[in-house]
Amino acid sequence: xxxxIHLLFLSILMAACHPGHHGVLNKKIEKAKxxxxxxxSDQISPELLQDIQYEKAKxxxxxxxxxxxxxxxxxxxxxxxxxxxxxxxNQVGVxxxxxxxxxxxxxxxxxxxxxxxxxxxWQLKTLNHFTVSINHPYQxxxxxxxxxxxxxxxxxxxxxxxxxxxKIVRNNCTDCHNPHDPSFKPRWPSINPNGSRWIK
Amino acid sequence: MRIFYRQFTNFFFDCLRYSLTGERIYHLWxxxxxFLMLMGAGLYLIQLDQGLIVTGMNDYVxxxxxxxxxxxxxxxxxxxxMLVLPAYIFSDVDFHKVVLIGxxxxxxxxxxxxxxxxxxxxxxxxxxxxxxxxxxxxxPESMLAWDVIVLNGYLLLNxxxxxxILFQRYHGRVPNKKFYLPFVFLSIFWxxxxxxxxxFLYAGLPARPFWNNSLLGPRFLASAFAGGPxxxxxxxxxxxxxxxxxxxxxxxxxxAIIITAAAxxxxxxxxxxxxxxxxxxxxxxxxxxYLFFGIGKxxxxxxxxxxxxxxxxxxxxxxxxxxxxxxxxxxxxxxxxLFIAIWIDKGMGLIIPGFIPSPLHEYVEYHPTLIExxxxxxxxxxxxxxxxxxxxxxxxxxxxxxxxxxxx
Amino acid sequence: MKKIRDFLNxxxxxxxxxxxxxxxxxxxxxxxxxxxxxxxxMGRRNFLRGAAASAGAGASLMAVGPTAxxxxxxxxxxxxKWEEYFKGNYRVMNKKERLATLKRLEELAKLNxxxxxxxxxxxxxxxxxxxxxxxxxxxxxxMDCIKACVEENNLDRDSNMQYIKVFEMDHGKINxxxxxxxxxxxxxxDDKFYIGTQCMHCENPPCVPVCPTGATWKExxxxxxxDYDWCIGCRYCEAACPYWARRFNWGEPHVPAEQIxxxxxxLGNRKKSxxxxxxxHFCVQRTRxxxxxxxxxxxxxxxxxxxNILDPNSDIRYIIENKKVFRLKEELGTEPKxxxxxx
Numbered sequence: 001x002x003x004x005i006h007l008l009f010l011s012i013l014m015a016a017c018h019p020g021h022h023g024v025l026n027k028k029i030e031k032a033k034x035x036x037x038x039x040x041s042d043q044i045s046p047e048l049l050q051d052i053q054y055e056k057a058k059x060x061x062x063x064x065x066x067x068x069x070x071x072x073x074x075x076x077x078x079x080x081x082x083x084x085x086x087x088x089x090n091q092v093g094v095x096x097x098x099x100x101x102x103x104x105x106x107x108x109x110x111x112x113x114x115x116x117x118x119x120x121x122w123q124l125k126t127l128n129h130f131t132v133s134i135n136h137p138y139q140x141x142x143x144x145x146x147x148x149x150x151x152x153x154x155x156x157x158x159x160x161x162x163x164x165x166x167k168i169v170r171n172n173c174t175d176c177h178n179p180h181d182p183s184f185k186p187r188w189p190s191i192n193p194n195g196s197r198w199i200k
Numbered sequence: 201m202r203i204f205y206r207q208f209t210n211f212f213f214d215c216l217r218y219s220l221t222g223e224r225i226y227h228l229w230x231x232x233x234x235f236l237m238l239m240g241a242g243l244y245l246i247q248l249d250q251g252l253i254v255t256g257m258n259d260y261v262x263x264x265x266x267x268x269x270x271x272x273x274x275x276x277x278x279x280x281x282m283l284v285l286p287a288y289i290f291s292d293v294d295f296h297k298v299v300l301i302g303x304x305x306x307x308x309x310x311x312x313x314x315x316x317x318x319x320x321x322x323x324x325x326x327x328x329x330x331x332x333x334x335x336x337x338x339x340p341e342s343m344l345a346w347d348v349i350v351l352n353g354y355l356l357l358n359x360x361x362x363x364x365i366l367f368q369r370y371h372g373r374v375p376n377k378k379f380y381l382p383f384v385f386l387s388i389f390w391x392x393x394x395x396x397x398x399x400f401l402y403a404g405l406p407a408r409p410f411w412n413n414s415l416l417g418p419r420f421l422a423s424a425f426a427g428g429p430x431x432x433x434x435x436x437x438x439x440x441x442x443x444x445x446x447x448x449x450x451x452x453x454x455x456a457i458i459i460t461a462a463a464x465x466x467x468x469x470x471x472x473x474x475x476x477x478x479x480x481x482x483x484x485x486x487x488x489x490y491l492f493f494g495i496g497k498x499x500x501x502x503x504x505x506x507x508x509x510x511x512x513x514x515x516x517x518x519x520x521x522x523x524x525x526x527x528x529x530x531x532x533x534x535x536x537x538l539f540i541a542i543w544i545d546k547g548m549g550l551i552i553p554g555f556i557p558s559p560l561h562e563y564v565e566y567h568p569t570l571i572e573x574x575x576x577x578x579x580x581x582x583x584x585x586x587x588x589x590x591x592x593x594x595x596x597x598x599x600x601x602x603x604x605x606x607x608x
Numbered sequence: 609m610k611k612i613r614d615f616l617n618x619x620x621x622x623x624x625x626x627x628x629x630x631x632x633x634x635x636x637x638x639x640x641x642x643x644x645x646x647x648x649x650m651g652r653r654n655f656l657r658g659a660a661a662s663a664g665a666g667a668s669l670m671a672v673g674p675t676a677x678x679x680x681x682x683x684x685x686x687x688x689k690w691e692e693y694f695k696g697n698y699r700v701m702n703k704k705e706r707l708a709t710l711k712r713l714e715e716l717a718k719l720n721x722x723x724x725x726x727x728x729x730x731x732x733x734x735x736x737x738x739x740x741x742x743x744x745x746x747x748x749x750x751m752d753c754i755k756a757c758v759e760e761n762n763l764d765r766d767s768n769m770q771y772i773k774v775f776e777m778d779h780g781k782i783n784x785x786x787x788x789x790x791x792x793x794x795x796x797x798d799d800k801f802y803i804g805t806q807c808m809h810c811e812n813p814p815c816v817p818v819c820p821t822g823a824t825w826k827e828x829x830x831x832x833x834x835d836y837d838w839c840i841g842c843r844y845c846e847a848a849c850p851y852w853a854r855r856f857n858w859g860e861p862h863v864p865a866e867q868i869x870x871x872x873x874x875l876g877n878r879k880k881s882x883x884x885x886x887x888x889h890f891c892v893q894r895t896r897x898x899x900x901x902x903x904x905x906x907x908x909x910x911x912x913x914x915x916n917i918l919d920p921n922s923d924i925r926y927i928i929e930n931k932k933v934f935r936l937k938e939e940l941g942t943e944p945k946x947x948x949x950x951x
Binding site: 166176 | 731
Binding site for chain 3: 250253255259260263322323325326327335336342343401404405406486554558559560
């Protein structure tokens with residue numbers, strides 16, 4: 001009798017305990033590998049990418065992705081108006097563009113024409129003088145920052161816009177980094193992290 | 201059935217009448233406790249209105265004085281088993297006379313436990329969510345659900361057994377052992393249960409390394425079996441001194457032995473805990489570091505815990521010697537000090553350091569507010585109020601002061 | 609062991625499996641179990657509700673005075689509040705009941721606080737399990753994520769409640785013991801790096817089984833949610849969380865009317881009451897519509913990546929499979945769905 005009561009207690013206790021569940025996550029992912037690539041749902045809002053202009057990226061990856069258009073943010077003609085007839089002058093701040101202070105690499109490595117096409121300033125160029133559209137600056141950036149661009153193309157660097165679902169549209173390099181001064185600048189945090197309920 | 205009903209109402213009203221009459225010192229004592237209760241209730245209204253923001257708790261230290269007291273009182277409630285066990289199982293005649301006291305203490309302590317848990321709730325008006333079927337009772341997963349069951353079950357058991365015995369005695373009958381012994385057996389297991397379950401409540405949290413150790417449950421038991429009987433012993437001393445009831449010296453001697461043994465075991469466990477924390481401290485020892493030595497300027501608990509440890513050692517050593525233990529002038533103060541030591545140790549010394557540092561290793565201290573302290577005192581007042589009534593009734597019926605009058 | 613547990617569960621709750629822990633393996637039984645349960649509990653609750661509604665109407669009349677003095681608005685709000693008080697646990701509500709409470713919440717917001725809100729009850733998308741990755745070499749400690757989170761999720765402004773913490777860390781150590789999350793000075797500091805924490809949405813969440821009322825559970829898409837109206841405020845889950853992810857409403861939460869985000873979700877950013885627990889919910893009101901959580905969109909450095917870890921082509925899967933990742937306190941077996949990685 002006593003033994004039976006003991007056993008009952010033990011079994012209830014055991015029922016309350018968690019069975020070993022290490023590796024649950026891996027199992028779920030394994031299981032999903034069969035056939036889950038993309039799922040449609042009526043919950044997903046179709047308007048997420050509506051306000052964004054994007055173009056297919058010129059980059060070889062397993063999955064296609066898109067990049068935000070740079071020319072949606074400023075007009076091609078802004079450059080053309082002045083530069084159409086003139087050659088670029090390879091020294092910033094002499095007559096125009098005094099706002100640009102090149103803080104990217106040392107003078108020996110970089111000047112304006114390292115990235116800008118001297119004949120058509122609204123376009124970029126590679127070191128070997130291939131023309132690159134301003135919509136696809138990563139083709140220029142990757143010449144030095146190949147690891148970053150590689151990461152970016154797979155989603156491990158940079159940002160994706162328009163949510164986690166559907167077409168992959170990424171911010172261009174130049175959406176986050178000012179190409180003339182690419183590092184992030186020190187500033188104050190945008191919120192005080194200290195709650196009013198405690199004193200440290 | 202009708203007869204039983206009439207008998208029971210008579211019993212009830214007689215008890216009520218008896219509780220309302222008494223000596224002057226009784227009235228003064230009860231009046232004082234009523235004042236504490238009213239104060240606590242008033243302060244609780246403020247807390248209900250504004251929320252737990254009136255307490256010193258925060259997201260870092262999310263359990264404070266309330267749960268500390270709750271934890272300690274579970275121990276007090278379970279200590280009744282130390283009287284029940286020898287009285288019923290080994291048929292020790294001496295203990296039979298005080299076992300009702302033990303059960304009275306258990307009931308009082310359990311009411312305090314439940315009150316402390318209730319005032320700790322953020323949404324007490326939603327407590328009906330715990331009712332199985334109507335609400336959603338997450339049993340057996342949640343240790344808190346277990347605790348709800350064992351506490352309420354223990355409360356019912358401890359109300360039922362003495363009530364049955366007193367009811368029979370009141371009518372001048374001998375209680376039927378065959379009827380109530382199974383419940384006594386059950387209550388013994390149950391007493392271990394409430395303690396272990398409450399310990400598991402904390403020990404089951406890997407997030408809190410200070411609690412997550414297998415010694416927590418046993419140490420709970422050891423300290424409860426020292427602190428609880430110490431309380432009962434002091435209570436018996438007070439009864440002996442201030443009332444007309446008789447208390448056998450033999451009972452007190454035997455209780456003192458139980459207390460001593462439990463306190464000794466408790467010290468051994470404390471030692472092994474300290475050894476583990478400090479011989480080769482890891483980051484999991486951070487809470488113990490904070491508790492015993494403080495971290496930088498944060499050292500609110502240091503004086504408390506050292507008081508507790510010194511008292512613990514002092515009392516245990518003192519009680520170990522027969523000569524001191526037999527001396528009432530040493531025994532009673534020693535037991536009172538032991539009770540305080542264990543209150544500190546099991547209450548704030550266990551609960552609060554579990555939260556400091558936080559799981560992300562941030563140090564935020566906790567200081568209870570006056571409202572919180574006031575509510576806690578009010579609940580203690582309520583517990584002592586219930587306890588006083590029950591103990592007095594128990595003695596009165598057991599020793600023949602209160603009997604069914606022949607004419608009724 | 610599992611068998612015993614299932615049996616006990618069935619016996620006690622009339623359901624075949626634990627919704628909180630094992631959803632993926634047992635969703636086929638779920639409906640029948642839930643129905644059984646609903647059939648039984650709802651019947652009683654309806655009875656209770658009826659009784660209470662009449663009692664409540666009486667009480668509110670007594671409190672305010674003669675019926676004539678009671679304006680329509682007060683009466684409506686009182687009756688809605690009573691219905692709300694007696695509603696069930698969202699996890700076991702059926703579709704109809706869920707819709708009813710969503711509607712009541714919207715009406716109450718309009719009546720009492722004059723807010724035009726939409727409370728969604730959007731359900732998990734099948735085949736989706738959300739995961740999150742955090743690049744510790746990119747985070748600069750600007751806390752834009754925290755700000756966005758506070759605004760998106762209608763967090764209590766009075767206590768400055770925040771779900772996210774960003775630790776400023778000394779180089780050479782990864783233990784958070786050496787971090788400081790209370791910094792408020794110009795960042796990034798040269799000799800520091802930064803690491804953010806929030807709810808890790810564990811696959812084995814230690815906070816879920818401890819809840820005595822089942823007010824918190826893991827959804828099908830992996831989000832650990834709280835039914836704020838079912839929580840009794842015991843704070844056991846807060847003690848059980850190894851990542852310090854849960855926040856309690858110690859007082860009545862307060863958000864200025866003009867700062868309210870009206871796009872809400874029942875399990876997400878709707879108004880909480882005092883005495884209830886809340887936590888990061890991966891912005892369920894956004895993510896179930898396909899959007900990113902607010903913290904991800906707000907991060908200026910792109911240190912935060914969010915996605916479906918069941919989708920082999922997702923960014924998050926690329927990171928988990930190709931980057932060197934780690935998770936906090938993996939040794940506890942919680943299986944957090946929040947990975948840290950470095951460039």
